[in-house]
Amino acid sequence: MQAKIDAFMEEVRARNAHEPEFLQAVQEVAETVIPYIASNEIYNGKNILLRMVEPERAIMFRVPWVDDKGEIHVNRGYRIQMNSAIGPYKGGLRFHPSVNLSILKFLAFEQVFKNSLTTLPMGGGKGGSDFDPKGKSDDEIMRFCHSFMSELFRHIGPNTDVPAGDIGVGTREIGYLFGKYRRMKNEFTGVLTGKGITWGGSLIRPEATGYGTVYFAQNMLETKGDSFKGKIVTVSGSGNVAQYATEKAVQLGAKVITLSDSSGYIYDKDGIDKEKLAFIMELKNERRGRINEYVDKYPSAVFHKGKTPWGEKCDIALPCATQNELNGDDAKTLIANGCVCVSEGANMPSTPEAIAAFHDAKIFFAPGKASNAGGVATSGLEMTQNSLRFNWTREEVDEKLKQIMNDIHKKCVQYGTDDNGYIDYVKGANIAGFVKVADAMLAQGVV
Ligand code: NDP
Ligand code: 2IT
Numbered sequence: 001m002q003a004k005i006d007a008f009m010e011e012v013r014a015r016n017a018h019e020p021e022f023l024q025a026v027q028e029v030a031e032t033v034i035p036y037i038a039s040n041e042i043y044n045g046k047n048i049l050l051r052m053v054e055p056e057r058a059i060m061f062r063v064p065w066v067d068d069k070g071e072i073h074v075n076r077g078y079r080i081q082m083n084s085a086i087g088p089y090k091g092g093l094r095f096h097p098s099v100n101l102s103i104l105k106f107l108a109f110e111q112v113f114k115n116s117l118t119t120l121p122m123g124g125g126k127g128g129s130d131f132d133p134k135g136k137s138d139d140e141i142m143r144f145c146h147s148f149m150s151e152l153f154r155h156i157g158p159n160t161d162v163p164a165g166d167i168g169v170g171t172r173e174i175g176y177l178f179g180k181y182r183r184m185k186n187e188f189t190g191v192l193t194g195k196g197i198t199w200g201g202s203l204i205r206p207e208a209t210g211y212g213t214v215y216f217a218q219n220m221l222e223t224k225g226d227s228f229k230g231k232i233v234t235v236s237g238s239g240n241v242a243q244y245a246t247e248k249a250v251q252l253g254a255k256v257i258t259l260s261d262s263s264g265y266i267y268d269k270d271g272i273d274k275e276k277l278a279f280i281m282e283l284k285n286e287r288r289g290r291i292n293e294y295v296d297k298y299p300s301a302v303f304h305k306g307k308t309p310w311g312e313k314c315d316i317a318l319p320c321a322t323q324n325e326l327n328g329d330d331a332k333t334l335i336a337n338g339c340v341c342v343s344e345g346a347n348m349p350s351t352p353e354a355i356a357a358f359h360d361a362k363i364f365f366a367p368g369k370a371s372n373a374g375g376v377a378t379s380g381l382e383m384t385q386n387s388l389r390f391n392w393t394r395e396e397v398d399e400k401l402k403q404i405m406n407d408i409h410k411k412c413v414q415y416g417t418d419d420n421g422y423i424d425y426v427k428g429a430n431i432a433g434f435v436k437v438a439d440a441m442l443a444q445g446v447v
Contacts, residue, residue: 005034012053019102021323025109025348026053028355028367032430036415048438055108056089057081058101061151063129065144068137077148079127079155079163082108085440088159089125090115090376092166095144095173097132103323104128107166110347111376113433114369117408120380125161127152133168134288145176152177153184156191158386164193164379167322170240170285171196171206190386193379202382204397205375210244210345211398212374212405213318214252217343219409220364223423226340228252234314236260237321238284238291241345241372245318246277258309260321261291265309268294268301313337320345328353335361344368355426362422370408370429377404408432 012026030049037043063077078101081089091111094104104126112124131144156163165174174194181191188200195201204211214228221227231254235242238259246256255271259280268276279297283289292303310317310330317339319326325346331354334342341364344350348368350358358365378401385391392400408429415435416428 001035001038004038005030008034008049011050016102016105019105021102021106021348022109024352025106028352028426029109029113029430029434032427033434036431036434042442043438046442048441049434051441052083052112052437053109055080055082055105056084058105059127059155060101063131063144063147063151065140065147067140075129075131075144077127077129077151078104079152079161080104080108080125081155081161082124082126083112083437084123085437085444086116087121087123088157089161090122090164090379091124091126092128092164092376093169093173093177094126094128094166095131095133095168096128097130099128099130106323107347110369112437113430114373115376115380116433116436117370117411117429118373118377118380118404119407120377120404122162122376122380125163126166127163128166128169131168133173138172141173142176145173146180149177149180150184153181156181158189158191158383162191162193162379162383164376165240167239170194171201175199190383193382195382200382200386202378202385202397203392203394204401205378205382206240207244207247208378208401209241209372209375210246210320211248212377212401213241213245213320213343213345213371214248215374215402215405216366216371216409217316217318217341217364218252219406220341220343220366220423220425223413228254228316230254231315232257232313233316233318234258234309234312235318235320235345236265236309236325236349237319237346238280239320241375242318242320243277243281243284245320245345246272246280247274249316249318250274250277254316257314258312259291259294260309262321263290263292264303264305264307266291266294266301266303267309267312268298270300310334314339316341316343318343318345319349321349322346323348324351325349326354327351328357330354331357335363340364342366343371345372347372359424359426364423364425366412366425367429369433370412370425373408374401374405377401
């Protein structure tokens with residue numbers, strides 16, 4: 001079996017040699033899905049996985065824009081349309097200086113499996129730009145978004161490809177992108193998700209990724225009769241996902257002791273309560289400040305410059321910042337400190353060495369494609385509401401989100417339970433995500 005996996009990876013590596021993140025994401029899927037294919041006759045000899053690692057389309061374009069001083073800049077824009085076998089391409093846009101083809105292909109590939117797991121009819125895609133929103137004025141952000149959409153608009157549509165937010169893209173950016181699309185197409189359609197509430201957005205979409213990550217962790221804990229009550233939780237990041245993961249964990253009775261950004265992390269031994277979280281939201285979402293400002297406001301907290309939170313003792317860890325932010329040594333430290341549950345809010349935050357350590361220690365580990373699927377699932381619910389021209393209440397959307405996270409958990413248990421009873425959520429998510437897309441691809445022939 002290992003020889004089959006190695007041969008497959010060799011072929012993928014030869015074609016995508018300079019794409020380490022993409023190869024990392026594919027390797028993880030190959031290791032669990034290739035053995036499954038081998039033992040399931042219908043998928044044999046169809047090269048389905050080889051077809052799935054090749055984007056249906058990858059678009060790359062110039063994004064010129066003018067700053068407040070009148071200087072002209074050029075960034076690179078992308079949209080990877082990975083797989084549309086089960087629905088229109090769906091996935092976020094990331095604006096961050098690290099964005100490149102490898103990162104967007106890994107994200108688009110993960111998105112195909114994640115969207116399949118949500119039970120909703122959505123294919124997978126991802127896009128973005130190496131534009132750095134940090135330190136830019138509102139007007140500069142608007143001009144950049146308008147320029148980006150003046151090319152992207154010809155490749156997307158409510159039945160073709162429906163982008164949303166990701167790192168560096170929130171409601172403000174979606175607003176500017178939507179405005180430009182609407183003007184260019186002369187259409188008001190559900191072409192983007194994460195829209196504002198008065199112009200086609202869904203209640204709970206801002207909360208959905210963070211809430212879903214906690215709901216999924218709750219599902220895992222419940223398999224052993226455990227819960228969030230009284231637990232110590234470390235969270236990384238301080239953006240959209242981290243904020244709402246913190247909110248839900250606190251609501252469920254946990255104490256969240258850390259948050260971070262790319263400059264370091266804050267440790268608050270008293271816990272980040274509702275009032276402190278409101279401060280973080282204002283700091284990050286309105287003033288666009290840095291996390292170290294937290295200790296000016298709450299002097300009993302400590303800022304650890306240039307460090308990640310994984311050295312702090314906790315019961316539950318929620319990595320909600322970015323890929324490969326938690327390595328093998330971090331995982332070993334977490335385990336040694338008694339951590340029993342890791343639920344990924346970010347995409348691929350744990351390195352392969354970290355995942356192996358979690359599996360060896362037999363603790364609960366949920367890969368992002370399962371545990372952070374609540375965001376895109378609620379985007380799917382936004383699309384449904386747009387098509388119905390109707391809005392559901394907060395309670396209705398939250399209930400549907402919970403149900404979807406339950407269903408994803410059940411599927412992971414179905415496909416991921418090992419002979420010794422340990423639930424390998426990586427295997428479960430990969431196989432369950434694969435089956436739906438593969439069956440659709442088989443039914444539609446070689447297209
Ligand atoms: P935001 O832009 O709102 O926040 C990102 C946070 O992560 C910030 O605190 C940022 O710090 C930190 N961060 C980003 N890059 C790095 C880095 N290289 N090193 C350290 N910290 C970093 O993004 P989101 O909260 O939306 O996204 C966070 C993660 O969740 C991403 O992996 C994203 O793909 C994933 N995700 C998001 C979904 C959504 O609906 N938004 C859905 C599913 C997954 P700083 O400000 O210093 O850059
Ligand atoms: O990684 C993700 O799932 C997202 N950034 C959300 C995508 C979406 O279409 O809502």
